[in-house]
Amino acid sequence: MFDRARGAVLLSHPMEPPTPPLPSSSRINDAGHLEVAGCDVVELAAEFGTPLFVYDQQHIHDVCRAYRQAFPDQEGCQVIYASKAFTYLAMCQLVAGEGLSLDVASGGELHIALEAGFPAERIFVHGNANTAAELEACIRARVGHVVVDSLDELAALDGIAGEAGIVQPILLRITPGIEAHTHDFIQTGKLDSKFGFCLADGVAMEAVSRAMAAENLELVGLHAHIGSQIFSLEPYADTVAVLIDFAAECRERYGFELRLLDVGGGLGAVYGPGDDPPSISRLAAELKSALKRETERAGMPLPRLAVEPGRSIVANAGLTVYTVQSVKTVPGVRTFAAVDGGMSDNLRVMLYDAAYEAMLANKAGAPAKVTVTVAGKHCESGDLLVKDARLPEVHPGDILVTPATGAYGYSMANNYNGQPRPAVVFASDGSAREVIRRETYGDLIRLHERLE
Numbered sequence: 001m002f003d004r005a006r007g008a009v010l011l012s013h014p015m016e017p018p019t020p021p022l023p024s025s026s027r028i029n030d031a032g033h034l035e036v037a038g039c040d041v042v043e044l045a046a047e048f049g050t051p052l053f054v055y056d057q058q059h060i061h062d063v064c065r066a067y068r069q070a071f072p073d074q075e076g077c078q079v080i081y082a083s084k085a086f087t088y089l090a091m092c093q094l095v096a097g098e099g100l101s102l103d104v105a106s107g108g109e110l111h112i113a114l115e116a117g118f119p120a121e122r123i124f125v126h127g128n129a130n131t132a133a134e135l136e137a138c139i140r141a142r143v144g145h146v147v148v149d150s151l152d153e154l155a156a157l158d159g160i161a162g163e164a165g166i167v168q169p170i171l172l173r174i175t176p177g178i179e180a181h182t183h184d185f186i187q188t189g190k191l192d193s194k195f196g197f198c199l200a201d202g203v204a205m206e207a208v209s210r211a212m213a214a215e216n217l218e219l220v221g222l223h224a225h226i227g228s229q230i231f232s233l234e235p236y237a238d239t240v241a242v243l244i245d246f247a248a249e250c251r252e253r254y255g256f257e258l259r260l261l262d263v264g265g266g267l268g269a270v271y272g273p274g275d276d277p278p279s280i281s282r283l284a285a286e287l288k289s290a291l292k293r294e295t296e297r298a299g300m301p302l303p304r305l306a307v308e309p310g311r312s313i314v315a316n317a318g319l320t321v322y323t324v325q326s327v328k329t330v331p332g333v334r335t336f337a338a339v340d341g342g343m344s345d346n347l348r349v350m351l352y353d354a355a356y357e358a359m360l361a362n363k364a365g366a367p368a369k370v371t372v373t374v375a376g377k378h379c380e381s382g383d384l385l386v387k388d389a390r391l392p393e394v395h396p397g398d399i400l401v402t403p404a405t406g407a408y409g410y411s412m413a414n415n416y417n418g419q420p421r422p423a424v425v426f427a428s429d430g431s432a433r434e435v436i437r438r439e440t441y442g443d444l445i446r447l448h449e450r451l452e
């Protein structure tokens, strides 16, 4: 069953929940193996090796379409995929094909987007510490919008745009002082944040005044991003109210006309059975009605509305496939199943204490019998991927899957302990295509120089 609203399927194990959040096409096949988009995951592991990221390509298309449907162009809406969740050539191509815009947060993400042929005019550039070289690259590429984060960046961008003889459309990133109920490190809209212009201390007002005076910048609108993995719609409505109040004040003082309001990303994904994020259509309804209500109250024309989803587009489309290497029971304490990856391919557990589910792809139909902590292979005691997973009897060689790793998994991957980054495949209609090849040991040293 694919619940488009939640973007995840909950496979019922014959015996026992919890049921992991898998991509929409997932099923248990006749061999008793997990199958995704018509591909047997055990066979994928044999063909491409492990650790391996597998994405259900159609699932990504479906969620992009659900966003476009809920936020239609005709209603003045714009959906901007936050590429940091999973940025790569194939993904940028897919997103471009679905008609979304793209948020990039560095020169590197911009480079990937441009190499993928992403239309520059649909690119929004973010970043709280963009270098002059990164801003020059934006101007050279003629990106659609730069979301300016500081007074320093405002001045720098004005100068660079002036030298190039262009007027660059911009948004200002506002810190609205709203606390989304999520992990501290992924809250970005509260006052004590490194991002954006603070409303409370008047810097946001100063930024509007300077942006309007800047010769080579065109202030099109405002942006805020209040955090990630958000399950409540209230903070979004609050954000709209705060930003419209602010825009109304700027209108009165400086004649600023708000043409685009970008309320960021943040909609939650399903990582486990307790996760129940609002649907995309509920998010859209809440935002549109808040915007209508607040602009009417302020006597302002309705601006265009933009959202910047990342996680909710890709998290449940992807899963990570590992091979169990060893199983160790500490009597009276716990059983560890150690796999051939870990914090090098999934940093979120270490960063945010993120909770994942696990299942055995080669015993997908078997009842759960043991409680196991899935450990990574890295030299950190905290490198644990899943705590207290309920699994069938687990042995070395079993193919273990952690679902819902499609967002901020590969994009945060690293080479700790000299671990090459995994391959990524897109599965579709029974065939799988490698869209990122596995790093080799040679790749690990390709930038190194030897001492004489």
Ligand SMILES: Cc1ncc(COP(=O)(O)O)c(C=O)c1O
Pocket (backbone or CB within 6 Å): 082, 084, 085, 103, 126, 225, 227, 228, 229, 264, 265, 266, 267, 308, 309, 310, 311, 312, 407
């Ligand atoms: C500015 C901005 N927009 C959008 C996003 C995407 O957020 P999410 O993946 O939670 O949808 C982020 C994530 O950090 C962000 O910083």
